[in-house]
Amino acid sequence: MANRESLDIFGASSMGYAVIESNHLESWRSLFQDGIGLHLACDDEQAVAFRMDSHQRRIIVQRGRQEDFIAVGWQLRDQETLTEVLLRLKRLGIQAENSDPSEAAQRGVKEFWRIVGPKGMAVELFWEPLITDEPLTMLNAGFITGIAGMGHLAITSRKPQQMRRFWQEIFDARDSDHIVERIAGLTLDIDFLRVNERHHSIAIARLRDLPMDPVRTRIQHMNLLTISAGALTDAFLRCRKLGFEMAHEIGEHPNDREQSFYVMTPCGFEVELGWNALVVDEAQWQTTSYQGISLWGHRPEKTGTWRKLTTNLGNFGRGVRSLLKPEYSPL
Template identity: 45%
Template sequence: MDKKNVRTEQGQTVAAQDSVFNRVRMGYAVIESREAKAWQLLLGKALGMQADVLPDGAVAARMDDHARRLIVVPGPSEDLQALGLELADEHALAIVLRRLDQRGIAVRESTAAAAQQRGVRHYWHFTGPKGLAIELYYQPSLVNTPPRMATSGFVTGDKGFGHVAMSTRRPEQMKQFWREIFDLRHTDDVHYTISGVPLLFEFMRLNERHHSIAFVYTPKIRLDPIRTRIQHLEVQAATLDDLSAAWERCRELGLAVAMSVGQHANDKAISFYVQTPSGFEIEFGWNPVVVDEASWQPAVWDRISTWGHHFEGQSLGGRLGQLGRSVASLLRKEYVPAGF
């Protein structure tokens, strides 16, 4: 346990062992891509967000009163570049910064231009697991006018914009990092076999949202068939009508649907998955359970979904590509900050 105190800019003394659980949430995601038009089509016309092209060529998507939730910046990686984590206040930020400092993880403060692009006053960033930039802030830029959207709204607020799911070959170190730095809690597990490969899914939460991060890994020989840092990110629709309308728009626009509409067994969310221009997926979900901290007990499920969620559109070439990446991953190092 951390035992030292840290003094904030205002002179407050903060006990470093204070928990930041329920004081941190998914704030924004930054994707690097050369496919700005395709991303604007997906986020705007298909999923119903307000998706605007900025003067620097980036695409900025609004879902609520925050100036930014998803940002697509020009670049070649076709991957998630950064994850913005919103802290409840300066007190919570100080705790996290102290924990990083105690573990020797270098943290830098953003430039004014970078913060403006993210839609925050300032942020502090460091390199997290899988080489993902993690950006910390507590002062988002808010917009008084409601976003122009083709949907009634999204569930965000103190739960954040949604969740991310990532495959890993180093699950123990990955979980240790998120628990020690952000007080991540275990929600439940799914043990399931896909195409003959046994997989373990662990669902973890930063707040009462059923899960903010999900980890998936193979139990014995550690393989990773996913090219990108995440397998998917999720946003939560306000109503079932919003979900069904987005599903129809994706089909009408000819977008690649990865999984059809279905209901997950563990969090009860009804959702579908659409392929993004960068290769990972977006889950568009509705009505997952909310965790009651006083009574919640983790469970183990033997299926991902109770109905639906049928895989669509994966060719033989796609399956062979995943197999090749799985084998190649045995020779590829997966970054985790030192000390984890």
Template identity: 45%
Template sequence: MNDFLRPNTDGSVFGAVHLGYIAVQSQRLTDWDRFGASAIGMHVDRLDADTMRFRLDDRSCRFLIERGPAEDVTALGWQIDDHETFDRIIARVADRGVPIDEGTADEAALRGVERLWRFPGPKGIGTEIFTTAVTTPEPLRMLSSGWVTGEAGMGHVAIVSREPESMRGYYHTVFDSRLSDYIDENVSGLMMKIRFLRVNERHHSIAIANLRGVKIDPIRTRVQHINIQSATLDDMLASFQRVTDLGFRMAWSVGQHTNDRELSYYCVTPSGFELEVGWNPIVITPEREATWEPSTYQGISIWGHTTVGQTVLDKFAQFRRALETVRTPEITVPELSGGPSR
């Protein structure tokens, strides 16, 4: 860990939190195998008929895909660097009366982690925290040459929310997330606002999108997309070609984002949420961290990200007349959402 980011001097856990793994429930394990290994280029391990994992690096699990009905992301696994910080997070949750459970030995083994605990998260996505990831000496067998993980974690998660300030408050309360910036995007005359939150040197580990003034969420899945970062531009472009060649759905072709400057494309996973494969986002180094000020960008992309089929923007546009009263309230964790709305 970088000394500048070392937590605990002020009680903050910022910098000691890293997105470690994604847990998915799906009935489409055969499709996931082909998608993840043959198209995206990750290492796949089939554990049994109902369980598979993808690796990106020397860790035994970055994606856990278990057979089940949700067809969605069910939990996000966050690595916490040390036991003291881990205890601090547990105390924050427990002190606010939120139920927190220790994972079983089997659950920890499946996720390839030690000291697994879980508690409720926004939109019903479980928040799982762990201290140590199990690495494996088994060599990587994958089409990609590598993925960028390490201090920056495995990537980021983007979520559409009808309660964006509550969600932002949650990650602030639990992980001391910091606001990197905003993007405003015009969607058929309505303003979509995206808040980008970081918990380490990755520009954002969580992005939260909503339509201003209209509480609608047209996305079936709890997570709109997961992002992973290719080691090289060639890797990213080759995976784009394989996704296309193998007939998986593309959502946005290659383009570059305004805020973190990441080059990326978006395709649709067998479970329906999207996977963004990116390359070379800016890193918020200690020097940048020291002077970082959030700003607001107009539009998601500098260039590209041409839509292929229906995208989140189309879905928002279609739903602009939807009334919040026809939908059930979004799941929030109010005890943990009281952070500042900065």
């Protein structure tokens, strides 16, 4: 048996659930149930929750004022992996707090351990999800989950190196590739990290030579994968018919070859729904750098001059305001 110092947990973790706080529960229900096409698992005055597979909960939107993505549930393979992660956290001086039963039940897990991660986002560690065999009732034909998890997060940061350390030193994340994107005269560097066969579970974006963060929320987007081009197109048409703004219409990324669209959420971050993302073969994979985030498509729905001006001014204003407060990093 490998000793603890050399234990590699690559492939033993994945994104397990998402927790969002918002006072716009009705809009969230419309987006996820009627637009993206998830199964509505809970609907009351304080929260709405959704399924996409046998897990009792995958996305929870709880009532509150933050209007933000507040926690990601990070699933570990087994108790041994959890023990290893907790030991790493202790060595790094990061405190982990055990959940109470009501919190765990809300998230659809037996228990979890919470740490405060980069940008103040809670990372909730668990290994025993609550499973149900209740049939799914949803508009989408299905989602890709399994050992690679439910999706990925993209996060903007003024401390990208510390954020990379967090995912690499705690979860043995590996570099998948890098993209350089030019937006409104600025250069954006994006690093893609994987913790399993999914091309990336975390993407970290930073403005080159500018210590600003133009995104108000803790994440820039959350990604889910559906099972076919037809399911993707149907969800795109449903979201647009419901009146949700398309941040980026259907297009294809050069690195993971995923075809996807991005829809604006009631909190202001985006949800990306995609399909056909490649699965990494560790024996063959080589890290590559790309110019441009899209091979084709991914055009914004609103492209007028006034829209571009107000968007750029808004991003610049948020970037300037970000200079007035420190970005939290646990490392």
